[in-house]
Amino acid sequence: MPLRFFANRLTDLVIVLFGVSLVVFLMIRLIPGDAVAIMLGANTEVTPDRIAELRGRLGLDQPLWTQYGTWIWGALQGNFGTSIWTGRPVAEEIAAHIWPTLELTLLSVLVGAGLSVPLGCFMAVARGKGSEVAVRVGAIAGLTIPSFWLGIVSIFAVSKLLPGFSALGYVPFTQDPLGNLQRMILPVIALSLPMLANLSRLVRSAMLDALGQDYIRTARAKGASKTRLVYKHALRNALIPFITSVGVSAGYLLGGAIVIEQVFAIPGLGRLVLGAIAERNYPLVQATILVMTSAFVIVNFLVDMLYVVIDPRVAKQ
């Protein structure tokens, strides 16, 4: 990998992460009115003493740059302060909720991306007049079905058809592997459908593009079989734009997971952040958003790097 390309991308990454942290940091300072009074008002009586005490505890009486410096320095070491109400370290709260979200997102990426390749190839090969419209309409439907509605309807359907099926909640994989996977089936289907629709459409057009190239004609002239043409020659080249899209889609999934967790009562980061908003636990809201966004940014950086390994031409542009 060319060093200069890597260095440029790394600089971009650092700048974006810095910007993200600045936005998240300023969030709490942009709250109209006195954020501390609002925070206190959610749980206790507001008195000047309590306001001053909490303000001191959150460091809000310091100059802005000192506040940011202290906050980001702590965050880099995994110290996000303590939760206002429970007094537990914020990092501990996040760690306790991260696994369900991670599992849900990863499984959905695997299912969505994994199925979209054969589906997209099939759509590209079976290109015809009638099916063309069906494919388009189907893909748009997949993109516009509200995934949380799909989740709700599937819970209803399963409760009628398979009364013994546990569709709600979460058990750790280490505790009960089968129960864990069983509870993941419906959320993963609901969450991965929009991604599947989006990616299979992308694979289809990339495949059509690749199948029209000269090297395909050459391979065909040399007598390569149709399967070999599609899967060996065309697919490899079609996968290049696909990989970038998987990275971007992961971000949508992370956002969608927040809603899906609420539907299926999965105790992940989404539920954590929503609960934190309800009780106006701003440090927890900030930390969760920072962690999730940074993860997304870093994943996309890694995907970019992978892209260069697969297609060295990118770095030369």
Add this chain to the structure above:
Amino acid sequence: MMRFISSNKLLSFAIVFVTIQVLLAVFAPLVALHDPYAQVIVQRLKGPNGLNWLGTDQLGRDVLARILYGYQTSLLTCTIAVALALLAGGTLGMLAAYYGGWFDRIVMRVMDVLFAFPIMLLAIGVIAVLGPNAWSAALAIAIVYTPIFARLLRGPALVICQSEYVMGARAIGASDRRIIFMHLLPNLASVVLVQTSLLLSAAILVEASLSFLGLGAQPPIPSLGLMLSEGRNFLLLAPWPAVFAGLAILFLSFGFNLLGDALRDTLDPRLKGQA
């Protein structure tokens, strides 16, 4: 030729489909047979029947009336949000392309940072600051979509800025303002039209998700997302409110997506079939 007609058929269908829904929303007070707020407790959780065509919810309110008014809430929130984002993001992207240099670099850097947030997460963050209500949801969606519009318009604007007719206009002494309004804007119109429709479709889903989470319109305002989250608690007893509210969201979002898709084919046949 066959292609052109079939894509126009799709476009006509999309226009009719979207127009019907928009008209239903605008004229909801005339179309709805019931008051969306009127509670008839003895009639609660009824399935579809002659009096309440789509049944009633847990407070005995007419589901059809609440869906029609929910369309209003959803369309109003999303139209305001997308219009704000187009105005802010479109202007920034266009000016960045036109002036280039450090202005371009700074603007697009800021857009990169906003773009780095997963959509729902940034929207939730904005609402955490502003407090949950329909206006916050609109503003949150507007902020989330601003960098998307900026990026979408900067690219085509750059191409137009470097085209020969813009150089020609500049050579004969046209002012910046004249070039932007007479050359840049009209040539961006088709991109704007297509993307606005597609983003409106996505915005409808985001708005529904936000109100489903209790972060958008607050009860008792009729809202499709809210109907879903309320209906969820009575799903086994009466699935109708949740099912119909979900279908309404789907139709609305689907209509705008289809419209954008068909518009793209018609306005720019070169892009046909691209995802």
